[in-house]
Amino acid sequence: MGRPPLNRRLAEFGTTIFAEMSALAVRTGSINLGQGFPDTDGPEEVREAAVRALRDGRGNQYPPGPGIPELRTAVADHQHRFYGHRGLSYDPDTEVLVTAGATEAIAASLLALVEPGDEVIALEPYYDSYAACVAMAGGTRVPVTLRPADENGGVDGAGDSAYVLDLDELHDAVTDRTRLILLNTPHNPTGTVLSHDELAAVARLAVERDLLVVTDEVYEHLVFEGEHIPLASFPGMRERTVTIGSAGKTFSFTGWKVGWVTAAPELLSAVRSAKQFLTYVSSGPFQYAVAEALALPDSYFTALREDLRAKRDLLADGLAGAGFRVFRPAGTYFVTTDIRPLGDATSHGGDGFAFCRALPERVGVVAIPNAVFYDHQDQGAPFVRFAFCKRTTVLEEAVSRLKALAE
Known part of the structure; x- marks a missing residue:
């Protein structure tokens, strides 16, 4: 073949990080707080x-x-x-x-x-x-x-x-x-x-x-x-x-x-x-x-928001307790964290990709490196995203596992 099959416009886009990290979650039996989908059905x-x-x-x-x-x-x-x-x-x-x-x-x-x-x-x-x-x-x-x-x-x-x-x-x-x-x-x-x-x-x-x-x-x-x-x-x-x-x-x-x-x-x-x-x-x-x-009715939308607010606080507090710097979100169902306070050895020198690829084997939790969402990847290098649209029991177990990072 004379030239690569993928056109130039899409050449920079390969398999998404979500596919990679979700596969890693399955392979390691980890809790997947990477991809943003709920683990329960709606009404x-x-x-x-x-x-x-x-x-x-x-x-x-x-x-x-x-x-x-x-x-x-x-x-x-x-x-x-x-x-x-x-x-x-x-x-x-x-x-x-x-x-x-x-x-x-x-x-x-x-x-x-x-x-x-x-x-x-x-x-x-x-x-x-x-x-x-x-x-x-x-x-x-x-x-x-x-x-x-x-x-x-x-x-x-x-x-x-x-x-x-x-x-x-x-x-x-x-x-x-x-x-x-x-x-x-x-x-x-x-x-x-x-x-x-x-x-x-x-x-x-x-x-x-x-x-x-x-x-x-x-x-x-x-x-x-x-x-x-x-x-x-x-x-x-x-x-x-x-x-x-x-x-x-x-x-x-x-x-x-x-x-x-x-x-x-x-x-x-x-x-x-x-x-x-x-x-x-x-x-x-x-x-x-x-x-x-x-x-x-309005009560549905209110209950959804309050349920996720409680889950946000549960995960954000747990991440802070594990040593992350936490940017508590005003909306969505994601928490962004800075891994650098964990120290160079644990945070892989502030490299979010290396941190996320190692985290499942270390504590059994999957997250997403924010650098994939940047053109200026150096700006996002130390930031990692966790999703909290999961059952409370799942988040509690994830928080328990993440505590190992602080030990």
Whole structure:
């Protein structure tokens, strides 16, 4: 073969770290706190709604390309229910699109909106599909680094988050080639929830420089400090923002792969044009179930948040007790830690990759090195991410095992 089979745009992307570490967990019999999926299913009534749809023959054949009307209406109702007080609402027929999870929504949005050579600003560390999707679209990614708040000397308007956005750095990253800002709040992996002031500054910049924004808000209901504010609700942003949501994180059915896009008609039409040539349609019966899930009472969303808050505190306290420096997240279900306080011998000199590859054999726990989420890998080298979306008994056992690091 004259040249490698993988095209240049994707040459830097091999097997994901999640596959590597999950395989390591299986091989060593370790507790997997690496990949972010729950170890229990979501509400029984939602699961039964999927079974009922299957038995009733709803969704067993191709659903409508934009998504079933019931789910598009449920998404629009959800946005109005939680954010209508901020003036945010969407038309289910022209401004809502159902996707195969948030991952497809991200890919379709970038493929639709980015031309080869366009620059896309993303906050690093970032979810690994962002870089691959920018590459597939032919864009150039421009990282703006979130840093621990105390390293920035404290940032006004940063709210309760342990990591903060340097707004000057963001402003300086915009050039004449910038097309789009790819934003994630609540933020994976740092757990940052961008504050009102930070979001307002992003909105002003987007309006001033005529930029589009794709905002990944899949953790919108998993906020423990502060509040989630959709960027589209800020002045001038509704017509330039593509908002992405997902059922996986909110209802603990990650395997169903049901996500959605909300955007003004012109933007939505563009995203739909790309999406139809990716999966075309997906998750037929599950769309009916998610439509019912989105209508669950407020008590469900409150209980989910409080359950995860308790699990966050359990794991964060345990990690601190084991000697890690812990950045307690304001949202999501991940805790970022600094391994350097463990000492060079245990932390492999602050090398997160080496630390994570050795941790399963040492204590029987799997984590993810944050450096994989950075372009500037040296910035993320000493940071390691743990997921707390697991049963309490599993987290307690993990904490017990991690204590060995402090001995």
